[in-house]
Amino acid sequence: EAQVTQNPRYLITVTGKKLTVTCSQNMNHEYMSWYRQDPGLGLRQIYYSMNVEVTDKGDVPEGYKVSRKEKRNFPLILESPSPNQTSLYFCASSFDRQGSPLHFGNGTRLTVT
Amino acid sequence: AQSVTQLDSQVPVFEEAPVELRCNYSSSVSVYLFWYVQYPNQGLQLLLKYLSGSTLVESINGFEAEFNKSQTSFHLRKPSVHISDTAEYFCAVSAVNAGNMLTFGGGTRLMVKP
Numbered sequence: 001e002a003q004v005t006q007n008p009r010y011l012i013t014v015t016g017k018k019l020t021v022t023c024s025q026n027m028n029h030e031y032m033s034w035y036r037q038d039p040g041l042g043l044r045q046i047y048y049s050m051n052v053e054v055t056d057k058g059d060v061p062e063g064y065k066v067s068r069k070e071k072r073n074f075p076l077i078l079e080s081p082s083p084n085q086t087s088l089y090f091c092a093s094s095f096d097r098q099g100s101p102l103h104f105g106n107g108t109r110l111t112v113t
Numbered sequence: 114a115q116s117v118t119q120l121d122s123q124v125p126v127f128e129e130a131p132v133e134l135r136c137n138y139s140s141s142v143s144v145y146l147f148w149y150v151q152y153p154n155q156g157l158q159l160l161l162k163y164l165s166g167s168t169l170v171e172s173i174n175g176f177e178a179e180f181n182k183s184q185t186s187f188h189l190r191k192p193s194v195h196i197s198d199t200a201e202y203f204c205a206v207s208a209v210n211a212g213n214m215l216t217f218g219g220g221t222r223l224m225v226k227p
Contacts, residue, residue: 004156031213040122042203042217043157090156094213099145099164102213104156 002027006091006105014113021076021108023091030096032074036087081112115140115206117218125224128196134189134221136204143209146187151201199225
């Protein structure tokens with residue numbers, strides 16, 4: 001089954017404790033992206049990747065890191081999480097063609113206390 | 114840069130009634146337009162998209178949206194909603210020739226009541 005898999009679904013952590021949210025897709029998509037969803041703000045892009053070893057900042061990259069060492073994986077790293085990073089996070093992927101639909105994971109709800 | 118405004122954060126409607134979810138965008142270049150739907154505890158799924166051609170696009174479950182370039186709008190409509198349409202709907206745009214960089218609106222929560 002074609003899918004984008006994020007883990008974990010729920011994560012509660014404390015300020016400053018490094019964490020990684022994993023994302024994997026099995027559709028051979030070139031393009032992958034991370035978004036955060038906050039009430040009333042819709043989805044805002046954190047980072048994206050056009051292909052292996054090619055990443056770039058989105059609209060809200062501060063406090064986040066990503067890597068793309070393999071085509072299928074695109075982990076999101078929070079080196080020192082802060083409470084303002086409490087949010088719902090989505091990974092998405094698509095073919096690198098204009099208008100190609102984004103395929104989303106089921107989300108990771110992160111709480112930073 | 115593009116921006117998207119969804120004018121209603123919540124839309125309550127009774128089952129079998131018609132509904133319109135409004136979306137306006139701003140862009141200095143030509144755009145592609147999308148509607149995504151998010152059911153509870155799930156990720157977003159593509160509902161329909163406008164890339165070119167006919168300005169009226171339809172989804173498989175009865176929704177339609179019309180691209181209106183002069184009004185910079187892409188409103189989503191359904192003539193008769195079902196309980197199962199209860200979800201959050203997101204309008205999104207991407208600039209032509211800008212790959213898959215999407216800008217999302219704030220979302221509209223459609224609440225269908227029996």
